[in-house]
Amino acid sequence: MFITFEGVDGSGKTTQIQLLQEALEADGYTVVRVREPGGTQLSETIRTLLLSSDVGINSVAETLLFNAARAQLITEVIKPALQEGHIVISDRFYDSTIAYQAFGRGLAESGVAEVNSFAVQNCHPDLTLFIDVPPEAARLRAEQRNQGNKDRMERNHNSFFDNVYAGFKQLAQQHPTRIHEIDGLGTKNEIHSSVLKIVKSVL
Numbered sequence: 001m002f003i004t005f006e007g008v009d010g011s012g013k014t015t016q017i018q019l020l021q022e023a024l025e026a027d028g029y030t031v032v033r034v035r036e037p038g039g040t041q042l043s044e045t046i047r048t049l050l051l052s053s054d055v056g057i058n059s060v061a062e063t064l065l066f067n068a069a070r071a072q073l074i075t076e077v078i079k080p081a082l083q084e085g086h087i088v089i090s091d092r093f094y095d096s097t098i099a100y101q102a103f104g105r106g107l108a109e110s111g112v113a114e115v116n117s118f119a120v121q122n123c124h125p126d127l128t129l130f131i132d133v134p135p136e137a138a139r140l141r142a143e144q145r146n147q148g149n150k151d152r153m154e155r156n157h158n159s160f161f162d163n164v165y166a167g168f169k170q171l172a173q174q175h176p177t178r179i180h181e182i183d184g185l186g187t188k189n190e191i192h193s194s195v196l197k198i199v200k201s202v203l
């Protein structure tokens, strides 16, 4: 089973992924956890380029780089783990590319979707948990976490993140069976209970 977590920067995905992994492992499942971009030698190298480089990267190149990192992660890690019968949890996947590169950067959604589709070669999440934290609240959390050290993506303007958030909301409406919206403003344990309930209903 392939589970992905989505949300704007500062939505608390990483904490929730950790809690879900612990709960599933306590139930005897083997969990393989990955994050995007990253998880293979090539994908981590691309991550460094995308997040920390001062090299100019235009929106189309950015879309292709996220997808190059993704394609490698799928063949090296995600597909083999799924074939072994493990649960794979990914911190972000292709919905982020629609939200950030189409809605955030303003690229045509159909074009970004086409690149995503070519990159994933039929590897789709069974379940996506969108941790819904509105951009202003997420901004505050991200600022506390980063203490002013922003990566290349985080340096975007507030309006960029407002558009990214609108993108996630639209995706959730377009794919109501796969994408579950979870109120990310509750307590850590409340959110975890909601996540677990949904995951267990699908397992």
Ligand code: TYD
Pocket (backbone or CB within 6 Å): 008, 009, 010, 014, 035, 036, 037, 051, 066, 091, 092, 093, 094, 096, 097, 098, 100, 101, 153, 154
């Ligand atoms: P990361 O530090 O992993 O952020 P977070 O903890 O919020 O997930 O950095 C990943 C950044 O890359 C984040 O700002 C979202 C962005 N991103 C895209 O713009 N497009 C994508 O396809 C993906 C996977 C991530």
